[in-house]
Amino acid sequence: xxxxxxxxxxxxxxxxxxxxxxxxxxxxxxxxxxxxxxxxxxxxxxxxxxxxxxxxxxxxxxxxxxxxxxxxxxxxxxxxx
Numbered sequence: 001x002x003x004x005x006x007x008x009x010x011x012x013x014x015x016x017x018x019x020x021x022x023x024x025x026x027x028x029x030x031x032x033x034x035x036x037x038x039x040x041x042x043x044x045x046x047x048x049x050x051x052x053x054x055x056x057x058x059x060x061x062x063x064x065x066x067x068x069x070x071x072x073x074x075x076x077x078x079x080x081x
């Protein structure tokens with residue numbers, strides 16, 4: 001076998017491996033961006049929740065047990081969508 005064929009095959013394999021690594025890196029970066037966006041949305045949601053809890057603290061304290069359970073169930077499902 002000629003050395004040039006070996007070099008060409010080796011270079012082709014290196015380029016293919018680099019291409020696959022680049023595609024995988026792009027996938028990881030997309031996932032990272034998606035996670036950052038979710039974190040920002042969650043932070044905004046928590047800020048809004050704190051604001052509403054402060055504003056409605058008296059009403060929450062006066063809720064009967066059923067209303068309070070319904071409210072807590074609502075809070076549990078709040079970020080699921």
